[in-house]
Amino acid sequence: xxxxxxxxxxxxxxxxxxxxxxxxxxxxxxxxxxxxxxxxxxxxxxxxxxxxxxxxxxxxxxxxxxxxxxxxxxxxxxxxxxxxxxxxxxxxxxxxxxxxxxxxxxxxxxxxxxxxxxxxxxxxxxxxxxxxxxxxxxxxxxxxxxxxxxxxxxxxxxxxxxxxxxxxxxxxxxxxxxxxxxxxxxxxxxxxxxxxxxxxxxxxxxxxxxxxxxxxxxxxxxxxxxxxxxxxxxxxxxxxxxxxxxxxxxxxxxxxxxxxxxxxxxxxxxxxxxxxxxxxxxxxxxxxxxxxxxxxxxxxxxxxxxxxxxxxxxxxxxxxxxxxxxxxxxxxxxxxxxxxxxxxxxxxxxxxxxxxxxxxxxxxxxxxxxxxxxxxxxxxxxxxxxxxxxxx
Numbered sequence: 292x293x294x295x296x297x298x299x300x301x302x303x304x305x306x307x308x309x310x311x312x313x314x315x316x317x318x319x320x321x322x323x324x325x326x327x328x329x330x331x332x333x334x335x336x337x338x339x340x341x342x343x344x345x346x347x348x349x350x351x352x353x354x355x356x357x358x359x360x361x362x363x364x365x366x367x368x369x370x371x372x373x374x375x376x377x378x379x380x381x382x383x384x385x386x387x388x389x390x391x392x393x394x395x396x397x398x399x400x401x402x403x404x405x406x407x408x409x410x411x412x413x414x415x416x417x418x419x420x421x422x423x424x425x426x427x428x429x430x431x432x433x434x435x436x437x438x439x440x441x442x443x444x445x446x447x448x449x450x451x452x453x454x455x456x457x458x459x460x461x462x463x464x465x466x467x468x469x470x471x472x473x474x475x476x477x478x479x480x481x482x483x484x485x486x487x488x489x490x491x492x493x494x495x496x497x498x499x500x501x502x503x504x505x506x507x508x509x510x511x512x513x514x515x516x517x518x519x520x521x522x523x524x525x526x527x528x529x530x531x532x533x534x535x536x537x538x539x540x541x542x543x544x545x546x547x548x549x550x551x552x553x554x555x556x557x558x559x560x561x562x563x564x565x566x567x568x569x570x571x572x573x574x575x576x577x578x579x580x581x582x583x584x585x586x587x588x589x590x591x592x593x594x595x596x597x598x599x600x601x602x603x604x605x606x607x608x609x610x611x612x613x614x615x616x617x618x619x620x621x622x623x624x625x626x627x628x629x630x631x632x633x634x635x636x637x638x639x640x641x642x643x644x645x646x647x648x649x650x651x652x653x654x655x656x657x658x659x660x661x662x663x664x665x666x667x668x669x670x671x672x673x674x675x676x677x678x679x680x681x682x683x
Contacts, residue, residue, distance in 0.1 A: 292336065292426075292457065299331065299455070300424030303672065310674045311455040313354055313390025317376070317397070320566075320638045321450060322650045322676045322683040333392060333457060339363065340458065348415060350460040353392025360391055361550060369463040370550045373410050374401030377566060377603060377638070392456045398448025399568065401603075402498035402514075402596050403549055407464065411447035418458030419446060422668045430460065445663065452674040453667040467516040469523045470497075472544035473530050475511040477537070482511050483577045485537045486597050489513075492533070494526050497549060501576060501602070503593040509580055511597065516548060565591070565606040565617060565640055567624075571633030573600040579631055584624040588617070600633070614641045622648060654680030 302309050309329040310318070318324060336352040339360075343349070344367050351360060357371075358381050364370050376399070379388040388394075395417075400409035407413070416430030419442070429442035446453055475482055489499065497514035504510055513530065517523045527543070534541040546552055571579060576595055579585060585593070588604065595602030606617070618640075625635040625648075637650045654660060660680045664671070676683035 295331070295333070295336075295455075295457075296420055296424045296426060299420055299422070302329065302331075303423045303670065306670055306672065308672050308675050310677070311392075311396070311451040313393040314356065314386055316387060316389040317378070317393060319642070320397070321636075323642070323647060324677070325675070328675070331455060333455065334390065336457065337390075341460075344369070347463045347465075348460060349463055350416070350458065351391060352458055353395075353418075353456045354390050356386050357388040357391050357394055358385060364463055365466065365550065368466050370466050371413060371461055372403060372407035372464040372549075373413060374399075374403050374549075377605070391459060391461075395447050395456055395459055396449060396451050400599075400601065402500050402594070402599075404601070405496060405498045405596055405598050411444050413461050414443040414447060414459065415462055416458075416460035417443045417446060417456060419454040419456055421454050422670065422672050426457070427454075428458070448679060450674060450677045450679055452664060452678040454673070465518070466550060467518050467548065469518070469520045470514070470516045470546040470548040471523055471527065472546040473513045473515065473527065474542040474544055475513065475530075475534055475539050476508075476542070477539040479509050479577055479580060481537050481539060482509065485533060485539055486511060488533060488536075489530070490598065492529065494529065495522075496526075499597045501580065501593070501595040501597050503591070507586065507589065514546060514549070565604070565621070566638040567604045567621065568636045568638055569595070569602050569604070569628055569633060570636075571600045571602075571628060571631055573598055575631040575633065576600060576602075579628065579633075582627050584620070584627040587620050588624065615646055618646050618648060625652075649682050651679060651682065653682045657681055 307329055309331050310324065312318060312330045312332045314334045315330065315332065333354040335354060337355040338352045339349065340352065341350040347369065361370055373394065376389055376394060381387060395410060398410050414430065416428065418428045420426050446456060475485060497516045500512045502510055502512050515523050515526050531541050576597060591604045591606045593602060593604045621637065628635045637648055640647060657680055660678065664678055
């Protein structure tokens, strides 16, 4: 770690720009990056520093691969309750999940946030190296720790624009033995009425997602899990009874659980594909799904958390001739999302410079973001153009 701090100190003295990386699996995500920029990788820093099975906490170096970390925890019947990053395909590439430091830096939560909250909520402590080479720590190694300024929440989702994350302490969860999926099919409006009633039942769902079908219709996919098989069976009965009330079709599906089932993330990472992330008030999702802007993107796949309003759309676009048309459609979709009080981030797009859309737009809090950036990185060396909330 001393050599790493010396390298960063030297870059600071020379005022060279650089970008923090783990194993570099998703450096193409977000704003376009200068390929000649210095990459400071922590992939060799991949140790488990401390693991308290009884306290259900683990401290690791930022370069450890997420899938390898989950394997270690699974041997003790525990796991990190965070969504697999999109593009995770461990059969194709064991390291495709990326490093845990990269997961924290992007801060992207998915469907499991419904039950377990977001990535930042799993953090207990964090270690970092500032742009001037000085190391710092925040938080601790126990769950009930409120000492000091909460740097964890600022660094989570900063996309490497504030500091290099070197060490993370996370809370773990017990693995639930019994899982099942329920698929609810019917008209979108009736399914939405079902969804509203479902929320009021206050069941312990793992997730509740809108998913697109091949025929341009929509279904609601619900994940159930428990340590008790009886508890799962009781919730199934309630869900089926509610679907019958609305005359909707319900279908039980085998589910290995969130740790083993990669679901929609199980796609090969490619630099020539579309991947967008939408955040929108949950009540506005049906309006978005019925919009012409979504309908025009006929080859896209979609998954939205019905309770959180967070969702992804993706297309493995190998036909660059269609890129211009899709670019215009995504631009129109972003305008629709904005009109519904949401935001759209482009995580990945075909790398055609003249047709690229900005990954994100200026946030209302831009002056605050700029102020925080100035405090952490006064020479503006870190991840140039990749500051979330500031249009590049």
